[in-house]
Amino acid sequence: MPERKPETTNSLRQRLHEIIFEADTPAGKLFDVALIFSILFSVIIVMLDSVASLQQRYGDLFFFLEWLFTILFTIEYFLRLSCIGRPLKYAGSFYGIVDLLSILPSYISLLLPAGKFLLVIRILRLLRVFRVLKLVQYVGESTFLQRALWASRRKIAVFLLSVFLLMIIFGSVMYIVEGPENGFSSIPRSIYWAIVTMSTVGYGDISPKTGLGQAIASLVMILGYGIIAIPTGIVTSELTFTKAVSTQACPECGGEGHDVEAKHCKFCGAVLNRE
């Protein structure tokens, strides 16, 4: 997130920005580390609060701590808004939305008690902190993975569409073959069964009882078992390709994506600089 440094002379605001958004100064690093622990601690509190036996005993403590962190994070959110050059751009960014979502559930829970458990969305804030802490290499790996996934998005979409069509058709066929008396009580539920089966999860909450149903289910399983080869193949070949390609651009035409061993640009034939 390349923040444009505001050129105001408002030094307090600049210092706040340094502390909250950056991690170059000792104060900024301390802030980020404190933030990581606050996030983890507050998420653990929310989790423990959901355990009935603990809730009965420590319910008041949990309630107090949840609101404490919510208030702290709310203050932090407004500080972020106030010390950044373009508050609206921040508020609309992925991290701005996550920051907002991680305080909203507490306020929602005043109306809808169950809503407070959505506070676990706070865990997503960790992504930001990792980024701020300049764990450069990890971010690099993450970008690398994202690039490979992005490059194969169309193949994955084609794959998912095909699998989905298969699931709908197999689900419907099983609804006709097995019927409500064997747990396949409707087509949507039978499609749920097809997803459970094709993904090889196999809860066993619905399973075919008739011979024909078991035969079709066998086909679905073998398909699901074999089909997993396809996304794996797509991602692997993309990762291998992304890796094997040189980062060298052609000095003449700017073409990229040359093999590591290439001596000449494959687009214009110019001699490449060796890496």
Added chain:
Amino acid sequence: MPERKPETTNSLRQRLHEIIFEADTPAGKLFDVALIFSILFSVIIVMLDSVASLQQRYGDLFFFLEWLFTILFTIEYFLRLSCIGRPLKYAGSFYGIVDLLSILPSYISLLLPAGKFLLVIRILRLLRVFRVLKLVQYVGESTFLQRALWASRRKIAVFLLSVFLLMIIFGSVMYIVEGPENGFSSIPRSIYWAIVTMSTVGYGDISPKTGLGQAIASLVMILGYGIIAIPTGIVTSELTFTKAVSTQACPECGGEGHDVEAKHCKFCGAVLNRE
């Protein structure tokens, strides 16, 4: 589907062909978009119709809508037949058969009520529409996947055959070891268990009870877990290979292994012949 334009002067038929089979004109595009929504809507109706509680309440509405779409699709089918140059070739093509299958179940349901749920096969019509809408890139990716799968069809056949022989043998052994009293009531059912286990689905509707049975089951599981590496390996190496390498050799230096997109030899810079 490169349809040969009929050279008759029947302009109405030509216009119909433009609208129904192509998506180049505004009318053609509108027709295709309307078709996509009709297909999706009619499939959703069929699904909801299978939910007992909804069927009781809205049964009549569902009945009416199902027949409405069936009649519309029937009219469309005959229009397709009438405006194409060689109707029989269309009727025998993959898409022609899908178009027919997506209206037949309604008529069958007059005799066999459960048959109407086969209407979900209509969902396959989406494939056609995607094709007509000239989502060229997606079709390209689909072709790419198909080519890789086709190239590895023999390896996959050998793999499936071996797995199937293993499943038959393990199923029979488990029938002898566990026997009907532990749920392995016949060899076909034991083979079903072997498929459930080897594909790592694992419903748990049949599971070994004796020590020896559990030992054999463990072997089957480890086999199934390891064997998945094989189709994945086949597809991946095929995808990597299909992606990476053009079959074009350099006319100057004879260098091989150029990218499909390469214009110049990466070794000597000479201009490559295009494939």
Added chain:
Amino acid sequence: MPERKPETTNSLRQRLHEIIFEADTPAGKLFDVALIFSILFSVIIVMLDSVASLQQRYGDLFFFLEWLFTILFTIEYFLRLSCIGRPLKYAGSFYGIVDLLSILPSYISLLLPAGKFLLVIRILRLLRVFRVLKLVQYVGESTFLQRALWASRRKIAVFLLSVFLLMIIFGSVMYIVEGPENGFSSIPRSIYWAIVTMSTVGYGDISPKTGLGQAIASLVMILGYGIIAIPTGIVTSELTFTKAVSTQACPECGGEGHDVEAKHCKFCGAVLNRE
């Protein structure tokens, strides 16, 4: 199986050999096709015989057919022995043993009734027939897969050993944590659970009940889920490697395993012939 043609003038024996072992003559082909159908038919009979309801009705017919095929296969086995040059070598070969095993269970069943279901081992005879029918390409693919698996046998052994050590340790830990009251009734049974879980089969016949047990189980699952990447990676890289390597041997030193693009032998530097 390159059989050495016996140089006797016993033409009947030679003709028998042609018919039974080869598939070049019309008679030999007919014999092999008849054999395929006999094998499939007799295996299906054995399977149906294990279904209680069918056994009650058609038991006598099944009994008759099983013995019919057993006698036919017994005659065939002795014919094979009599018409081949070195009968002992055949009897000791993989296919010779399979041929014997596919008739023995019937005779065993005279003493041990359940033994007859081992007749399904006959299905393995199909392997021989495929081979005899000279489905050359399929055999080629099979050899290709076998070569890749063989090349990675040591890596797979290291992998399996590591996984097995993990399963023993996790199984024992779960036995201590969950104990007999939660279904983990002994260490062997807990190891069975660990195998069911790590292979992602997950029957659910044994599953952790305590919080700590579920936490350890989660670790086992994530391990099992991630570890599958390793055999897949091994086989894939082996398949890719086997594929990418040129079949060209060096004309000077005979070294093999050159890249498709290599111009010089990587061992001695001699110029390679282009493929």
Added chain:
Amino acid sequence: MPERKPETTNSLRQRLHEIIFEADTPAGKLFDVALIFSILFSVIIVMLDSVASLQQRYGDLFFFLEWLFTILFTIEYFLRLSCIGRPLKYAGSFYGIVDLLSILPSYISLLLPAGKFLLVIRILRLLRVFRVLKLVQYVGESTFLQRALWASRRKIAVFLLSVFLLMIIFGSVMYIVEGPENGFSSIPRSIYWAIVTMSTVGYGDISPKTGLGQAIASLVMILGYGIIAIPTGIVTSELTFTKAVSTQACPECGGEGHDVEAKHCKFCGAVLNRE
């Protein structure tokens, strides 16, 4: 473990070291083979001891054998300490700790009976023995795998972190949607469900009952099914890369991408510097 030979003239100690730590002499080999069998035998005893029916019958025998092996291994441990040059370094090494852990549980069991089952940790001692036996090739393969895993550790960490965030969020959402009445009794338990589902294990001890819950579960399954492609892709591309390519460039033509075993440049035939 390159042990520095102590330069004392204590020949008994030197001989002991030869026997216990090395496998070059007949006595050393005999010791190692005896050790392998002792380890396997003692682990099997511990396993059988956990089976209630066997424990009742042979409890005393098991008790005697467990203590026998514990005493033998204790003696061996002290012999190892006494005959090595730097006992503390050994005691702190991985194998030293495993050696200690494989005798401790017996002594702990005097206070805490269930502790004795931890004796199965002895199985880890096999790792040492394999190493000592100089199964060089297997160790080489193991190192190869470790190197590939190590090289991809950051990508795997990024992957695991992302999956873990997803599991926490999906678990919490399911807790809200399904609630305690459908088995999702707390957030930690719902996260356990998310892990069971995403890893495609699918015990079925907790499974969604409501329509919305099943829809979300379907999403989790498809995600889990597809996501497995990522670690597989990472490891595969790493293994392929590690295998295929030397970092050595040709000193003559600068060509890269040579096999690790190559002696000559595959492009120009010049002699390569060995790595």
